[in-house]
Amino acid sequence: MKRKYLDMRGWRRVEKRREKIMRMENAAFCGYAAAIWRDKVKGPFVKSIFGHQLALADAGYLWVQLPDGKNWALTVMYNERREVIQFYFDITRQNTVPGDGRPCFDDLYLDVVFLPDGSSLLLDEDELDGALQQGEISKEQAAMARQQAQVILQKGEMRELMELSRRLLEHFEP
Numbered sequence: 216m217k218r219k220y221l222d223m224r225g226w227r228r229v230e231k232r233r234e235k236i237m238r239m240e241n242a243a244f245c246g247y248a249a250a251i252w253r254d255k256v257k258g259p260f261v262k263s264i265f266g267h268q269l270a271l272a273d274a275g276y277l278w279v280q281l282p283d284g285k286n287w288a289l290t291v292m293y294n295e296r297r298e299v300i301q302f303y304f305d306i307t308r309q310n311t312v313p314g315d316g317r318p319c320f321d322d323l324y325l326d327v328v329f330l331p332d333g334s335s336l337l338l339d340e341d342e343l344d345g346a347l348q349q350g351e352i353s354k355e356q357a358a359m360a361r362q363q364a365q366v367i368l369q370k371g372e373m374r375e376l377m378e379l380s381r382r383l384l385e386h387f388e389p
Contacts, residue, residue, distance in 0.1 A: 216308060216351055219288075220319040221249035221280050228272065231255035235387060236318060244379070246283030246310070247318040250387040253277075264301070265334060271300060279383045282310030286363045288320045291380045297388070299380050302329040304367050306360045308352075323352060323360040333373045337364055 222234050231254040239248050253276050260272035272278070275295030282288040286307050292300040308321040324342040329335045347357045 216346070217322040217324075218319055219305070219322050220317050221247060221282070222317060223251055223278075228257050228260060229253050229255075230257060237386070239386065244281060244283060246281060247312070248383065248386065249280050249318065250383075251278045251280075264328065264330065264336065269300060270294070276300075277387070279380075279387065281383075282307065282318060282320045284310055286323075286359065287367060291376075291383060293380075293384070297384060299331050299377065301331075302371075302376050302380075304328070304364075306363050306367075308356060323356060325360045325364050327364050327367045327371070329371050329373065329376060331373070331377070335368055335371055337368065 221236055233252040233254060234249060236247060236249040239246065253272055253274060256272065256274050259270045261268050261270050263269075271292055273295070277293045277297065278290050279293070280288055280290045288305045288307050288310060290303040290305070292303065294300055304327040305320065306323045306325040306327070308323050310318070310320045312318050324339050324346050326338040327335065328338060343352075343357055343360055346352045347354065
């Protein structure tokens, strides 16, 4: 199982960055949110999704992550014009703030992606299966990850996600 921190300090591709991490408590969200501005990068981070090459990280891009005590963490990825590129859900064992005070989550490998056009994708089932076969996670954890991913896929409402993304930007940018 991989532990991932909201501040994403381990990214070697990013040469200059800024971050802001804060606790949010309102009707829409309760938990930690982090904005990571990528001011200078070695090169764009590009992925092929539905046959299209999407730049997910580049200079000027912003990611906002939201672990909220559930079994998922959401990363809303914005381009330099603050348009949503994608909504990326990591399925997690837990979201926590350990003794060092850095919010993090234990990633259960399975991921769900929503694009602004409403299309969705389940990713990394092979990684989940591999982690189970190698004993990195239990059968119960694998089953919970699959169940949580299905709940997100079934309940994913693009209107709500877009509204959440707008509200997040209000908290992090003037």
